[in-house]
Amino acid sequence: MTSAVFNPTIATLALQALLGRRRFFLLLAFPVLLIGLVAVVTALTDGAAAYEILPRLGYPLVLPLVAILAASSVLGPEVDDGSIAYLLSKPVNRYGIAISKWLVALSATLVAGALPILVAALITGDGTRATALFVGAAVAGTAYSALFLAIAAVTRHAVIASLMFVLIWESLLGNLFTGVAWLSIGQWGLRIGHELSDQLPDPANLPWAIGASAVVTLVGVWFAGDRLRSFSLRGED
Amino acid sequence: MSTLVLDSASRWFGNVVAVNDVSLSVGPGVTGLLGPNGAGKTTLMAMMSGFLAPSSGHVTLDGQPVWRNTDVYRRIGLVPERELSFGYLTGRQFVRANADLHRLPDAAAATERVLEVVDMVEPAQRRLDTYSKGMRQRVKIAAALVHDPSVLLLDEPFNGVDPRQRMHLMDLLRRLGDQGRTVLFSSHILEEVERLARHIEVVVSGRHAASGDFGAIRRLMTDRPVQYAVQSSDNRTLATLLMAQESVRAVSLRGEHLDVQVDDLGSFAVSLPGLARQHDLTVFELSPSDESLESVFAYLVAR
Numbered sequence: 001m002t003s004a005v006f007n008p009t010i011a012t013l014a015l016q017a018l019l020g021r022r023r024f025f026l027l028l029a030f031p032v033l034l035i036g037l038v039a040v041v042t043a044l045t046d047g048a049a050a051y052e053i054l055p056r057l058g059y060p061l062v063l064p065l066v067a068i069l070a071a072s073s074v075l076g077p078e079v080d081d082g083s084i085a086y087l088l089s090k091p092v093n094r095y096g097i098a099i100s101k102w103l104v105a106l107s108a109t110l111v112a113g114a115l116p117i118l119v120a121a122l123i124t125g126d127g128t129r130a131t132a133l134f135v136g137a138a139v140a141g142t143a144y145s146a147l148f149l150a151i152a153a154v155t156r157h158a159v160i161a162s163l164m165f166v167l168i169w170e171s172l173l174g175n176l177f178t179g180v181a182w183l184s185i186g187q188w189g190l191r192i193g194h195e196l197s198d199q200l201p202d203p204a205n206l207p208w209a210i211g212a213s214a215v216v217t218l219v220g221v222w223f224a225g226d227r228l229r230s231f232s233l234r235g236e237d
Numbered sequence: 238m239s240t241l242v243l244d245s246a247s248r249w250f251g252n253v254v255a256v257n258d259v260s261l262s263v264g265p266g267v268t269g270l271l272g273p274n275g276a277g278k279t280t281l282m283a284m285m286s287g288f289l290a291p292s293s294g295h296v297t298l299d300g301q302p303v304w305r306n307t308d309v310y311r312r313i314g315l316v317p318e319r320e321l322s323f324g325y326l327t328g329r330q331f332v333r334a335n336a337d338l339h340r341l342p343d344a345a346a347a348t349e350r351v352l353e354v355v356d357m358v359e360p361a362q363r364r365l366d367t368y369s370k371g372m373r374q375r376v377k378i379a380a381a382l383v384h385d386p387s388v389l390l391l392d393e394p395f396n397g398v399d400p401r402q403r404m405h406l407m408d409l410l411r412r413l414g415d416q417g418r419t420v421l422f423s424s425h426i427l428e429e430v431e432r433l434a435r436h437i438e439v440v441v442s443g444r445h446a447a448s449g450d451f452g453a454i455r456r457l458m459t460d461r462p463v464q465y466a467v468q469s470s471d472n473r474t475l476a477t478l479l480m481a482q483e484s485v486r487a488v489s490l491r492g493e494h495l496d497v498q499v500d501d502l503g504s505f506a507v508s509l510p511g512l513a514r515q516h517d518l519t520v521f522e523l524s525p526s527d528e529s530l531e532s533v534f535a536y537l538v539a540r
Binding site: 007008009010012013016020077078081082083085086087088089090091092093094229230231232233 | 290338
């Protein structure tokens with residue numbers, strides 16, 4: 001049996017899939033718009049008002065959307081049209097494929113999601129707060145990309161399912177019921193960032209936030225690999 | 238030399254049975270998997286290539302199960318029917334990626350060697366999305382052959398390929414079979430299978446309908462009773478004349494037509510015009526009423 005390790009060929013193909021499609025420009029538009037918006041608001045009013053954009057829009061929306069785009073780009077289309085069979089008809093460990101694709105999605109999420117949040121937060125002043133938010137975004141981005149990869153491995157409607165999770169569960173219900181924070185990836189990230197700056201909220205306890213983020217990440221990637229092991233080609237349906 | 242074995246393999250999707258209790262064994266040489274569309278060829282291929290679990294029964298390659306067994310791909314080369322979605326890669330990059338995924342010791346040399354085998358060296362630096370259907374098919378075969386597998390599985394490899402390219406592909410597959418590889422391809426076109434495969438497996442409606450040498454199966458198919466609809470100036474007179482013929486099995490009047498069941502295709506077609514002229518009858522219409530491939534297969538199943 002081959003071992004479950006990073007596979008550079010799979011990662012290269014995933015990166016080409018990510019960069020070679022039109023979605024890439026969408027992926028690029030999010031950080032550009034976010035930084036632009038924060039810069040404009042900072043210039044017109046002040047950093048305090050501009051910062052509010054980040055916990056309300058940048059962190060809870062732009063970050064998971066970028067993660068959805070990245071995760072679905074590295075796996076979604078191939079699963080949808082069955083052309084992943086070209087990769088899977090090779091003696092390559094399925095968990096290795098999942099890990100490699102996840103690392104590409106994670107890198108894209110960090111570069112196009114977490115990093116712009118850091119840059120935007122720095123524009124509004126307070127470097128500690130910015131670093132804290134960046135750490136939170138990096139943690140949440142890690143778990144998000146693993147979760148969305150797992151979703152992309154099971155359903156053809158991965159983008160819709162992932163959006164529902166973010167918009168309905170995390171945003172809508174998360175705002176109505178504080179208890180949802182215990183089961184919200186975004187809130188876990190904020191809780192971890194809270195350790196660096198108490199300007200970030202404190203929605204759950206720290207060991208839970210760390211443990212839950214780690215579990216979602218590991219289980220998500222493992223599950224994606226397991227689904228790839230059982231990947232089935234159906235006739236024209 | 239490898240042998241792929243299905244042992245009472247069935248596959249159902251909910252209430253629909255796609256493959257029903259099929260047992261067969263595919264050994265070295267070229268084997269054709271023949272059946273009409275929707276007969277379960279793709280499902281069978283998917284089970285044989287490890288992309289579908291049999292609902293019951295077993296699918297094994299040299300004794301090892303194929304499902305959830307990543308290592309079988311060291312010996313299997315798969316050419317799926319699906320189109321390549323890697324249009325942004327060149328032919329060479331795509332084949333090379335396949336070689337790399339197999340961790341071949343000299344992936345670059347293996348890539349060039351196999352591009353030569355499928356005669357795609359010259360267009361290999363072009364992007365896949367500029368290729369014709371036949372070229373894409375050849376690149377797919379190159380990618381499946383790059384690790385020198387003992388088994389090559391091809392799902393409808395000639396679909397949409399123009400005749401000249403088709404000849405080329407057939408020559409290639411024949412060569413691979415002569416080298417002692419186990420080559421299995423599926424097709425719904427009788428003539429295609431006839432020209433390439435010596436051994437044929439026929440599936441109809443998910444069942445294994447026939448298996449064996451092509452000549453024997455072809456004879457079964459041509460010897461089967463055939464239905465004709467005939468319209469003439471005097472159907473009743475023609476009916477009595479036809480009934481006296483050795484090759485005719487049954488005649489019945491149906492409105493303006495005569496339904497004629499014929500045992501021997503050749504002698505019936507030859508004798509009918511002369512017979513009509515002798516008795517001053519005019520035949521207006523003669524049409525086979527069940528010449529579809531489906532009816533040929535249905536006959537094989539019912540037999």
